[in-house]
Amino acid sequence: MLLASLPRSMKAVVIDGDRPLVKSNVPIPILDENCILIRTVAVAGNTSEFKHLDLKLGPQGSILGCDVVGEIVQLGSNIIEPKDDEYQIGDYVYAFVHGASHSRPYNGAFAEYVSVDSATTYKCPKGWTLAKSDYLPQGPVTTFEGAVSIPFSMTTAGAVLYHEMRLQLEWEPKEPQNNFPLLIWGGATGVGQSLIQIAKRLHGYTKIIVVCSKKHRDNMIKYGADDVFDYHDEDVVQQIKQKYPNIQHLIDAVSNDETIQQVYKCSADDVPVTLMQLVFLNLDNIKPEDRKDNVKIIGTVVYLSTGLGVQMGESYHFPANPIYRRDIINFVKFIEPHIAAGEIQHMPVKIFRNGLDDIPEITDLIRKGKTSGEKFVTVLQ
Known part of the structure; x- marks a missing residue:
């Protein structure tokens, strides 16, 4: 079913050499049977x-x-309207998609129309609107710009804590699920801000230890951090290790050659340790003299939530993982009502107003590290 007749082509941002190119006359994405076609209202940039x-x-x-984030204009053939009042033409939803993918190169968030997976899409409650200002402080989601800052970071955080670290999806249990603290290095990143909130609400650990710039300390505490360290301090690793010698779960939310070394050094020495990184780092990235037999470095590929195998460049291929997809579907269903109720907050948001034409600038700003603790969002409508 359609909201109205759709154009055959659209404006989108595509890979052109090593740059993002704003291009017209791009075909509307193919709509798979279990997907939803939306007309884009706003998009957010990520690393x-x-x-x-x-x-x-x-x-x-x-x-x-x-x-x-956008308005539903078409439902896939396997989606019956209405279905438990879940998705209807004209509703607004916000979602994570695998942009620039090998399996679906015709579909990405930076476009006037986007196909989103009905099983992992978040629904906007009635009453959410466009923001009236160009900046949103952290807070409960009430705007489309706040909503669009969430899906990629939140879904990744869910993959880390639920699928990989095996926390149970229980809201605010009395007792911690693990009898040791969690370290999150890069708490002010998009994923970091989601990780703190989820770990706190699931009571996953005895304490949540966060590393970030001291200027973000107050926000980290509001999210649920119990202790905050400034990565600018030359002895930050020594500070953490002295105060918390038994950290068995660590997450490097920055994940570069420098941070992985620092996070690794913060780990416990005599018990099994799991260190989560978010790119393609491994033991080879750790200096030989610092390596320990008790530390296991793992990663997560959130794009596996699509249910498809994932090809990234020529070097990386990950086969389809039905269990991964199942867990992400369960997590989205679990966390969505808590976002709608204001119990999970969006990060600070800076709003641009030139739609897809802003994407080359936003991408370059993110590359240069100009998004300190905030998400860059641009509005198309």
Whole structure:
């Protein structure tokens, strides 16, 4: 069913060499039977975009972008309207998609129309509107711009804590699920801000230890951090290790050659340790003299939530993982009502007003590290 007749082509941002190109006359994405076609209201930038460009992870001509919010204009053939009042034409939803993918290069968030997976899409409650200002402080989601800052980071955080770290989806249990603290390095990143909130609400650990710039300390505490360290301090690793010698779960939400070394050094010495990184780092990235037999470095590929195998560039291929997809579907269903109720907050948001034409600038700003603790969002409507 359609909201109205759709155009045959649209404006989108595609990979052109090593740059994002704003292009017209791009075909409307193919709508799979279990997907929803939305007309885009706003999109958000992530580190994913410049990494797909710089590391040549996505195919030429593919549409970039992971975070989108928009109005439903068409339902896939397997989606019956209405179905438990879940999805109807004219509703607004926000979602994570695998932009610049090899399997679906015709679909990405940075486009006027986007196909989103009905099983992992978040629904906007009635009453959410466009923001009236160009900046939103952290807070409960009440706007489309706040909503679009959430899906990629929140879904990744869910993959880390639920699928990988095996926390149970129980809201605010009395007792901690693990009898040791959690370290999150990069608490002010998009994923970091989601991780703190989920870990706190699931009472996953005895304490949540966060590393970030001291200017973000107050926000981290509001999210649920119990202790905050400033990564600018030269002895920050020594500070953490002295106060918390038994950290068995660590998450590097920055995940570069420098941070992985620092996070590794913060781990416990004599018990099994799991260190989560978010790119393709492994033991080879740790200096030989610092390696310990008790530490296991793992990663997560949130794009597996699509149910498809994932190809990234020429070097990385991950086979389809039905269990991964099942867990992400369960997590989205669990966390969505808590977002709608204001119990999970969006990060600070800076709003741009030129739609897809802002994407090249936003991508470059993110590449240069100009998004300190905030999400860059641009509005198309």
